[in-house]
Amino acid sequence: MVWRPPIAKAVQDAVAQGLTGYLPGGLVDAMGAACGDFLLARHGWDVPADWIRPASDVLAVLESTIKYFSAPGARIVVPTPAYMPFLKLPDSLGRQLVEVPLLRTESSWELDYAALDTALAGGGLLVLCNPHNPLGKVYSRDELLRISQIVAARGARVFSDEIHAPLVYDGGTHVPYASTGSAAAGHTVTGTSASKAWNLAGLKAAQMIFSNAADRGKWSEVGDFAEHGASTPGVVANIAAYRDGGPWLGDVLDYLDGNRQLLGELLGEHLPGAGWLRPAGTYLAFVDCSQLGIAGSPADFFREHAGVALVDGAECGGAGRGWVRLNFALPRPVLRRIVAQMGAALR
Ligand SMILES: Cc1ncc(COP(=O)(O)O)c(C=O)c1O
Known part of the structure; x- marks a missing residue:
């Protein structure tokens, strides 16, 4: 893939200015504002800039979500086929993985809601991938609402991986899971980054997005170490992508x-x-x-x-x-x- 001019220029300017030290607070704010504006303009999701926090990558956001926003020992529920690391990470954190196979119909892949409900009995953390890797499925609002009802009824939590959200084709619409209502907003941590759509993964920066004040408050107490993982050039590149990468x-x-x-x-x-x-x-x-x-x-x-x-x-x-x-x-x-x-x- 060719290098993207506005992003290359932003990174080159940052390097030329010596902006290669630890991530300054001003850039964290600028990233929250740029990502927030992008989410609002592209998906109609209004998130306060301060609820959009830096991370090294989306898998680190999943790791933090498991550690800090799922009950100790809670099972990690993954609809499959799934992005491969989702199947490995739970065990590395001493958590039990539960696979919920999606059902193949003539024209789609469907979540097995009954199996999801059973898997979340007693709580747990659902790893939702939307758009879905490897299926390319883009969940509809109705599907997301049905998921949120099951999760809320079970007192469970959701990690919503939306890293592929900018890559939805004409005719499809990405609906951020946490934007579907207060139930989803209350039980979700979202992970995203400009890294897939603009091919920036090697620069190491992503966004951990909160959708309720309680989770954001808790992150203020525990999140410093994880936020430290985001690289300064990566954040610069993400800002340029969200602002000028359209x-x-x-x-x-x-x-x-x-x-x-x-x-x-x-x-x-x-x-x-x-x-x-x-x-x-x-x-x-x-x-x-x-x-x-x-x-x-x-x-x-x-x-x-x-x-x-x-x-x-x-x-x-x-x-x-x-x-x-x-x-x-x-x-x-x-x-x-x-x-x-x-x-x-x-x-
Ligand atoms: C759905 C999904 N989540 C996460 C990742 C990894 O992203 P990161 O490098 O930000 O951890 C990928 C990479 O392909 C992905 O497809």
Whole structure:
């Protein structure tokens, strides 16, 4: 991906000015204001700037949420297939993971609400990923409201990962979970960053977003150490992305949308036995390889025989076995080549 001019300039200016020390309070405020303005303009979610706090990355926000905003020992409930680290992090913090497999219908992936309700019995923390990695599912307001009713009834909490929120295609709408009402706002910590949409992950900065005064108050007591992880150039880059990154984001979404369309055509041509649902958001496609006659891991097969690196669906939880996750944020000639090579490997 090419470097994004307003962001590059902001980082270069910061370096030229010697803004490479610890994160100054003024930049924390500027990040809260820039991210808050972006959330309001793009998603209609009005969050006070001071409730948007710096973190090194979104996984660190999840870690802090587990540590400080879920009951001690509470189970971590993850709808699967899921972004792989969600399945590993709970154990590293001494927590029990509960997978809730999503249900595949003809035209969508649906949360299993009855299974979610059972998994949250006695409380717990739901890790919601919206837009969803690896499925590209964008939850509707009705779905989010139904989730919030179950979570509230169980006295549970939610970590809402919205890192892919800027990457929703025309026809879809991202609804921030905590914006759906007072129930969700009261039990949620949201994590996001400009790092996915503007490819800034190596600069290490993200936002931990609170949606109620009690959580924000608690964070004032416990959050210093985690906030210390955000890098100054990363925060500068995030501010520039939220403030001035709109035109580049528009172009990149158009390009990715073209890739999304092309991928459907390429799969039909080269891998007609594969199944997939067009993602409504993200640059990830989850492809069903179970009918392709591959014995064992499809990702291993394609790495070995097609020279193509994919994530094996099984790494995303039991529900992903037989599938692969394909990242289509690629130059189109490369996308054409990898799908053709995958098809050739099967012949
Ligand atoms: C849904 C989701 N959450 C979190 C991350 C990791 O983000 P970070 O590097 O900010 O921890 C990713 C990276 O791909 C992701 O897709």
